[in-house]
Amino acid sequence: xxxxxxxxxxxxxxxxxxxxxxxxxxxxxxxxxxxxxxxxxxxxxxxxxxxxxxxxxxxxxxxxxxxxxxxxxxxxxxxxxxxxxxxxxxxxxxxxxxxxxxxxxxxxxxxxxxx
Amino acid sequence: xxxxxxxxxxxxxxxxxxxxxxxxxxxxxxxxxxxxxxxxxxxxxxxxxxxxxxxxxxxxxxxxxxxxxxxxxxxxxxxxxxxxxxxxxxxxxxxxxxxxxxxxxxxxxxx
Numbered sequence: 144x145x146x147x148x149x150x151x152x153x154x155x156x157x158x159x160x161x162x163x164x165x166x167x168x169x170x171x172x173x174x175x176x177x178x179x180x181x182x183x184x185x186x187x188x189x190x191x192x193x194x195x196x197x198x199x200x201x202x203x204x205x206x207x208x209x210x211x212x213x214x215x216x217x218x219x220x221x222x223x224x225x226x227x228x229x230x231x232x233x234x235x236x237x238x239x240x241x242x243x244x245x246x247x248x249x250x251x252x253x254x255x256x257x258x
Numbered sequence: 259x260x261x262x263x264x265x266x267x268x269x270x271x272x273x274x275x276x277x278x279x280x281x282x283x284x285x286x287x288x289x290x291x292x293x294x295x296x297x298x299x300x301x302x303x304x305x306x307x308x309x310x311x312x313x314x315x316x317x318x319x320x321x322x323x324x325x326x327x328x329x330x331x332x333x334x335x336x337x338x339x340x341x342x343x344x345x346x347x348x349x350x351x352x353x354x355x356x357x358x359x360x361x362x363x364x365x366x367x368x369x
Contacts, residue, residue: 176357185347186302186359199356201259234301245290245353249301 145170147237147250148217155256162222162229164253168237174198175218176247177210180232192218225257260285262350264360272368277338279363281348282330288350291324291331296345296362305346306333338367 148167156162168175174193178186188202192212203210207225212218222229232254236247261284271277283291289310294302308315308322308331315322319338324331335342345364351357 178359185361188356188358191356201356245351246292246304246307247357249294249303251301 147172147235147248149233149235149250149253151253152251153254153256155258156225157258158226159224162225162255162257164220164222164233164235164255165217166220166235166237166250167217168235169248172237172239172248174238175212176236176238177203177218177220178234178236180234180252182231186234189220222255225255227257230255230257260288260350260352260356260358262348262358262360264348264363266363267361268364268366270366270368271338273338273340275338277333277335277342277365277367279333279346279348279365280330281332281350281360282328283350283358284329285350285352286326286329287352289353290351291322292349292351292357293322293333294347294349294359296347298344302347335365338365340367340369343367 150165176191177189180186190200190203190210191198207223209221232252234252236249238247264281292307293305295305296302306320306322308324319336321334345362347362348360349357
């Protein structure tokens with residue numbers, strides 16, 4: 144059973160470009176969470192999604208950031224018109240979200256560098 | 259919303275000593291408290307978790323305690339080893355919904 148997959152592992156963008164980060168949850172997991180981690184800092188919640196639904200996006204900036212988890216395919220975190228401050232590691236996690244099985248399993252992260 | 263505070267931010271211990279990391283949370287509805295270990299450049303990995311219907315849980319050298327009344331929980335690592343050196347994060351959530359993480363504790367175990 145493959146773990147949570149993220150790609151790309153490293154992404155370099157110039158200011159103003161778009162960044163697309165992908166996350167494939169573990170098999171059987173229906174919920175995906177995205178977090179941002181700045182160097183030497185903790186994990187900041189961004190958004191929590193179920194297939195075709197955004198459950199909670201309270202941690203995601205209102206502008207330039209969007210997330211989706213379509214019926215088929217991976218979850219996508221999209222950052223439009225990137226700025227230097229968007230440089231960070233972006234982790235996704237997945238969980239089966241059944242009673243007593245709330246544990247989130249993390250992917251390896253995508254390290255975004257904005258030049 | 260939930261707020262999780264974690265202390266200390268840095269902890270240095272001698273190999274073989276114990277390490278204790280403490281967290282407090284604000285939302286009394288939180289009922290699931292995982293702890294993650296993150297090595298440099300790696301993903302966070304779950305090391306232990308506790309649910310609000312339990313006061314203590316142990317797994318070999320690692321234990322977690324929860325005081326619901328005071329809204330705090332702690333991680334205890336006994337007989338520390340150099341490979342325990344990493345950043346440790348506590349977290350709180352209500353049934354796996356939005357999960358809020360503490361700022362992390364950087365643990366150094368000196369050989």
